[in-house]
Amino acid sequence: MGLYQRVALPLLNRLDPETSHGLTLRLLATLQRTPLALAAIAWAASFQDERLAFEWRGLSFRNPVGVAAGVDKNGRGPRFLNAIGAGFVEVGTVTPLPQAGNPRPRVFRLPEDEAMVNRLGFPNEGTARLAQRLKGARRPGTPLGVNIGKNASTPLDNAAEDYVACLDALYPLADFFVVNVSSPNTEGLTSLQGREALAGLAESLVSRCRELAENDGMPIKPLLVKVSPDLSPAEMDDVVGVCLGQGIEGIVAVNTSIDSTLRSVASAQLRGGLSGRPLHRRAVETIGYLRQLVPDDFFLVGVGGVFDAGDAWALLQAGANAVQMYTGLVYRGPGVIGSINRGLVERLEQAGLTGIADAAGRA
Ligand SMILES: Cc1cc2nc3c(=O)[nH]c(=O)nc-3n(C[C@H](O)[C@H](O)[C@H](O)COP(=O)(O)O)c2cc1C
Structure with missing residues (x-):
């Protein structure tokens, strides 16, 4: 058991989970303003090996272990997350306007299950504030994604306008965008995964991406869709059909679940x-x-x-190009990304593979 699990986690566990998360983010935002501190963290935590590096759509990833959406909703700490060795970072979910989210308490830790339940409802500071923070935040070898959503007050029929507004505000500042239609905590949001709704949304977003890329004279940036773990195979088929038909280039799977069959006694009664x-x-x-269902160059992020x-390794073998984590980071601490990468290199060696891209689809 590392220092984080022995010392920091018990202390953080005494606080409300959201309060401790906020404190941690404030601490890391402070640390990342000090180049020496960042360098020391990178030296202690990150693990580099060229066998973990890969390219996709012109983006260079130094390793396949990323930070999932929700950890850094407001883009406070991408440089810190880079320093702890993340292969890529997804900030957000951001909505066009700042919003408070659902009433507290709304995040719950279930240490016996190594699980969490949240019903946050996208509290965030909005696109304008995120845009300010993301200026200069991108780092070589660590692509930066923004996960975009809609404000709770925007009717579902007008959802596309919110997602497009997020692209408009943030397009030059990110390497890729993830369309969040799978959070169970914004009313009706998951219905946007339905075939017709998703087709309309994807069409608006892909065409807006083309316009924005043309205006800036840069290549079009990849759009990914984040899906729920609670979709039936037929619903998943619809999502894939729309993505392939509309020019969505990847899927992030999965968001949090409301399926009662996955719950323990401790989590059964918690909404979220x-x-x-x-x-x-x-x-x-x-x-x-x-x-x-998807072609080889379609990007799958397992989370x-x-x-x-x-x-x-299980997710990579099942066919993911990369993985992300949120809850594992909370329970294992910032050193976990380095140790996972070290373990992935060992598995590559055991399997006689020369690079991480060869691991996919070997389940
Ligand atoms: C407290 C909390 C907040 C989250 N916020 C978001 C979010 O804003 N947008 C999103 O797409 N996913 C969000 N997620 C989902 C995670 O990105 C991830 O898909 C999910 O937690 C499964 O990964 P994990 O088991 O590693 O946590 C959140 C998860 C947690 C626990």
Whole structure:
């Protein structure tokens, strides 16, 4: 058990989970203003090996272990997350206007299950504030994504306007965008995964991306869709059909779950989306299912219950190009990304593979 689990986690566990998360973010925002501190963290925590590096759509990833949406909703700490060795960082979910989210308490830790339940409802400071923070935040080898959503007050029929507004405000500042239609905590949001609704949304977003890229004279940036773990195979088929038909270039699978069959006694009564260990098998199955339906160059990000190298390896073998983590970071601390990457190199060696791109689809 590392220092984080022995010392920091028990202290943080005494606080309300959201308060401790806020404190941690404030601390890391302070640390990342000090180049020496950042360099020391990078030296202690990050692990580099060229066998983990890969390219996709002109983006260079130094490793396949990323930070999931929600960890850094307001773009406070991408340089810190880079320093702890993340292969890529997804900030957000951001909405066009700042909003407070649902009433507290709205984040719950279930340490016995290595799980969390949250019903945050996208509290965030809005696109304008995020744009200010993201200026100069991108780092070589660590692509930066922005996860975009809609304000709670925007009617579902006008949702596309909110997502487009997010692109308009942030287009030059990110390397890729993730369309969040799968959070269970904004009323009606998951219905945007339905075939017609998603087709309309994807069409608006892809065409706006083309316009923005043309205006800036730069290549079009990839758009990914983030899906729920609670979709049936037929619903998943619809999502894939729309993505392939409309020019969406990847899927992030999965968001938090409201499926009661994944709950323990402790989490059964908590309203909100479940994350962490109980989600892992569903995430692996979803990635495996999706990989059979999409072409090789379609980017799949596996997320759900990644705590160690074995969990990350399972998602990569099922067909993910990369993985992300949120709950595992909370329970294992910032050193976990480096240790997962170290473990992935060991697995590559054991499997006789020369690079991480060869791991995909070997389940
Ligand atoms: C407290 C909390 C907040 C989250 N906020 C977001 C969010 O704003 N947008 C999003 O797409 N996913 C969000 N997620 C979902 C995670 O990005 C991830 O998809 C999910 O938690 C499964 O990964 P994990 O098991 O590693 O946590 C959040 C998860 C947690 C636990």
